[in-house]
Amino acid sequence: MYSAASAIAAAVLLVVIVLACAAAPFYAADIAHTDPFESQASASIILNGESVPLLQPEEGGLGLGVTPIGPTWQSRYFLGADSQGRDVAARVLYGGRNSLLIAAGATFICLTSAAILGVTAGFFGGLTDSILARLLDILWAFPVYLLAMSLSIVLITQDIKIGPLVITSDSILLPIFIIGVVYIPYVARPVRGQVLSLRNSEFVTAAIAIGATAPRILLRDLMPHIAVTLLVYAPLLMAMNLLTESALSFLSIGVQAPKASWGTIIQDGQELIYTRPMVAIAPGLAIILTVIALNILGDSVRDALAPNTRR
Numbered sequence: 001m002y003s004a005a006s007a008i009a010a011a012v013l014l015v016v017i018v019l020a021c022a023a024a025p026f027y028a029a030d031i032a033h034t035d036p037f038e039s040q041a042s043a044s045i046i047l048n049g050e051s052v053p054l055l056q057p058e059e060g061g062l063g064l065g066v067t068p069i070g071p072t073w074q075s076r077y078f079l080g081a082d083s084q085g086r087d088v089a090a091r092v093l094y095g096g097r098n099s100l101l102i103a104a105g106a107t108f109i110c111l112t113s114a115a116i117l118g119v120t121a122g123f124f125g126g127l128t129d130s131i132l133a134r135l136l137d138i139l140w141a142f143p144v145y146l147l148a149m150s151l152s153i154v155l156i157t158q159d160i161k162i163g164p165l166v167i168t169s170d171s172i173l174l175p176i177f178i179i180g181v182v183y184i185p186y187v188a189r190p191v192r193g194q195v196l197s198l199r200n201s202e203f204v205t206a207a208i209a210i211g212a213t214a215p216r217i218l219l220r221d222l223m224p225h226i227a228v229t230l231l232v233y234a235p236l237l238m239a240m241n242l243l244t245e246s247a248l249s250f251l252s253i254g255v256q257a258p259k260a261s262w263g264t265i266i267q268d269g270q271e272l273i274y275t276r277p278m279v280a281i282a283p284g285l286a287i288i289l290t291v292i293a294l295n296i297l298g299d300s301v302r303d304a305l306a307p308n309t310r311r
Contacts (some may be wrong), residue, residue, distance in 0.1 A: 007300035010293040021096035028090040040085030054085035092282045095260040103242040109180030111230050114187035122195025140185040151178045152253035170256035235298030239291045
């Protein structure tokens with residue numbers, strides 16, 4: 001159980017991260033004066049009055065390779081450059097925009113779909129419940145990451161056409177959809193169980209006795225309870241979605257180039273982990289801070305709205 005101060009600190013940290021990522025275009029254009037998606041292999045910057053190449057000759061071994069410049073702690077290349085001479089700080093902010101957008105979009109899809117499936121199965125019961133419950137069991141049977149990886153590998157190989165709508169293979173809509181789908185059973189099953197319990201409660205029985213219609217019972221009697229459950233799940237689910245997106249992008253089956261996310265930037269920095277570790281550390285630290293903030297916020301929301309579900 002976290003204190004109110006911890007929840008406020010987590011919320012403030014989350015707001016700061018979101019605002020910083022939202023300001024990525026301003027930072028790149030007006031502060032760093034760089035294009036974080038364009039290779040700068042032959043460029044140089046002025047440091048302490050001297051022109052310093054962004055990719056410097058490797059000092060060890062045969063001296064055949066190059067090493068990107070490290071953190072300058074100045075407005076330009078604050079966190080250094082990657083193997084293509086691109087500004088790491090600017091890429092981390094741009095990558096955060098995509099990572100947070102995918103996590104939020106997947107959370108919305110998952111909660112909306114899970115609420116519809118769980119409420120439908122739990123309220124109507126019978127054959128409807130049996131069919132939907134078995135479909136959820138099938139999805140539940142697959143390990144989350146294995147299912148997400150399989151769907152990603154299949155869907156990113158070609159464009160998807162749905163009538164007049166065309167979703168390109170590099171669209172961030174694909175990881176949003178994939179991640180949103182794989183977590184549906186983990187929310188729909190608890191919602192279904194809650195609806196099954198509420199359906200036999202006294203206030204629902206009374207509503208049926210006075211002739212209330214099914215839509216009214218769903219909207220007026222059940223949905224307020226379900227909304228609290230979904231609100232409790234939202235921050236925790238977004239944290240899991242963020243980790244899933246980072247894992248898929250690190251494996252090159254999530255966000256596709258030239259777009260960036262925190263996962264793709266970590267992949268860019270894995271070969272520089274011993275020479276320029278900041279390339280991988282910066283997005284990794286951003287993921288850790290965001291996930292911690294979301295988990296603290298989620299636990300605080302749960303303690304405030306549904307303390308009986310703490311276990």
